[in-house]
Amino acid sequence: MVCFADLNIININDKKRLQTIIETAAHLGYSTVAINHVLDFQQKEQGIANPISVAELFPSPPIVQGKSKPIKIMTRLTLIASDVSHYNQLRTAYPQNLPYDIIAVEPKTEKLFHVACMTLDIDLICIQGTSKLPFRITRPPVNGAIARGIYFELTYFPAINDFTLRRYTISNGICLMNVCKGKNVIVSSATEEFLGLRGPYDISNFGILFGLSEEDAKAAVSTNCRAVVLHGATRKTALGVIHTTRNVTASEGKDEGRPRKKTKTEHNG
Amino acid sequence: MWSPTGSGAYRRPGRTMSRPGVECRGSAAERRVHRNPSHYQYLKVGLECEPRGPGLRLSDAAFKQTIVAALRGLHGEIGAALPVDVLKFEERSLTAILRVRGSDLVKLWSALTLVASCKDKKCAFRIIQVSPFLLALAGNSREFLLD
Numbered sequence: 001m002v003c004f005a006d007l008n009i010i011n012i013n014d015k016k017r018l019q020t021i022i023e024t025a026a027h028l029g030y031s032t033v034a035i036n037h038v039l040d041f042q043q044k045e046q047g048i049a050n051p052i053s054v055a056e057l058f059p060s061p062p063i064v065q066g067k068s069k070p071i072k073i074m075t076r077l078t079l080i081a082s083d084v085s086h087y088n089q090l091r092t093a094y095p096q097n098l099p100y101d102i103i104a105v106e107p108k109t110e111k112l113f114h115v116a117c118m119t120l121d122i123d124l125i126c127i128q129g130t131s132k133l134p135f136r137i138t139r140p141p142v143n144g145a146i147a148r149g150i151y152f153e154l155t156y157f158p159a160i161n162d163f164t165l166r167r168y169t170i171s172n173g174i175c176l177m178n179v180c181k182g183k184n185v186i187v188s189s190a191t192e193e194f195l196g197l198r199g200p201y202d203i204s205n206f207g208i209l210f211g212l213s214e215e216d217a218k219a220a221v222s223t224n225c226r227a228v229v230l231h232g233a234t235r236k237t238a239l240g241v242i243h244t245t246r247n248v249t250a251s252e253g254k255d256e257g258r259p260r261k262k263t264k265t266e267h268n269g
Numbered sequence: 270m271w272s273p274t275g276s277g278a279y280r281r282p283g284r285t286m287s288r289p290g291v292e293c294r295g296s297a298a299e300r301r302v303h304r305n306p307s308h309y310q311y312l313k314v315g316l317e318c319e320p321r322g323p324g325l326r327l328s329d330a331a332f333k334q335t336i337v338a339a340l341r342g343l344h345g346e347i348g349a350a351l352p353v354d355v356l357k358f359e360e361r362s363l364t365a366i367l368r369v370r371g372s373d374l375v376k377l378w379s380a381l382t383l384v385a386s387c388k389d390k391k392c393a394f395r396i397i398q399v400s401p402f403l404l405a406l407a408g409n410s411r412e413f414l415l416d
Contacts, residue, residue, distance in 0.1 A: 202382040
């Protein structure tokens with residue numbers, strides 16, 4: 001069974017409200033959430049900030065409904081850009097690797113959309129519902145993005161708030177689905193308040209409105225999100241090599257096989 | 270005690286001789302396969318409001334009004350004309366059980382998903398359960414603990 005994920009919760013500076021949103025997400029059944037830092041290159045003075053520290057936000061994350069496991073919180077960066085130089089600016093700031101789990105780009109021009117699909121080293125391409133798409137989505141870049149394992153993101157929070165934005169969201173969604181045929185699409189919230197969140201089943205039902213099939217709509221909140229997270233993990237490391245180190249303290253180092261034995265005896269007793 | 274593996278309880282359809290109304294000796298159960306027997310879908314919904322708890326007083330008529338307005342907002346007059354029944358409404362917890370035709374389920378569900386306000390207050394519909402059988406709403410499968 002694949003867990004549900006919502007990969008776009010806008011990072012608001014109010015810590016308490018952010019906690020409420022994440023608690024609501026856990027209650028609704030999301031197993032993974034990503035806190036989104038939006039970086040708008042059209043407003044010049046913004047710098048690239050370090051991500052919010054998850055451990056500081058939640059010493060003990062809330063339990064997911066129906067799972068008895070704590071919710072997994074990730075960090076994500078979204079660039080609102082209109083030119084490739086904006087992305088290079090980001091690369092020069094962090095030549096090694098970015099301290100974010102997921103990198104997304106929201107292209108404003110057709111040229112950048114093409115480059116983002118074909119060459120940029122990112123995980124997600126955002127299709128916002130807040131305005132009419134400034135360019136036409138064509139098949140060649142989308143096919144390239146699907147071949148590279150890059151996903152497209154639709155946000156639904158604008159659709160909840162406003163009738164006009166609802167129209168834009170649905171029309172942008174239909175435009176995208178006509179081209180990509182329901183492959184490589186995720187739907188996420190982009191919410192700033194807890195009442196803007198909807199349950200994962202609601203969202204997969206909402207995806208049917210875009211013309212997704214039922215399986216594709218469910219994959220858009222579960223399987224595809226997992227693929228995005230994994231794509232981000234491989235991008236963060238050396239494209240597939242994941243290296244972990246375990247902190248072994250002096251007392252634990254002596255008897256290494258012991259913990260396993262201990263659990264065995266617990267099962268017997 | 271009836272058991273599905275008991276002798277004679279299930280037979281292959283070709284061999285069964287029993288017809289409705291005709292008693293057939295030796296067969297303990299009649300096998301009938303229905304394809305999509307239920308015409309309706311039932312939804313158990315709750316309404317969540319900005320201050321947690323009962324911050325909003327709502328009558329059953331106003332509740333129905335909210336649903337129709339939501340349907341009109343997303344699907345227009347055709348949406349507003351869909352037959353939606355509020356079977357049960359609890360004012361205190363703001364939960365209700367709705368009934369729609371199975372073919373209209375997607376329309377109703379998506380309209381409820383996009384509700385943002387009710388009586389000028391911010392709120393959200395939480396769809397707790399969806400089932401083609403009313404009996405299934407007695408228990409909640411989403412809150413089962415899976416280890």
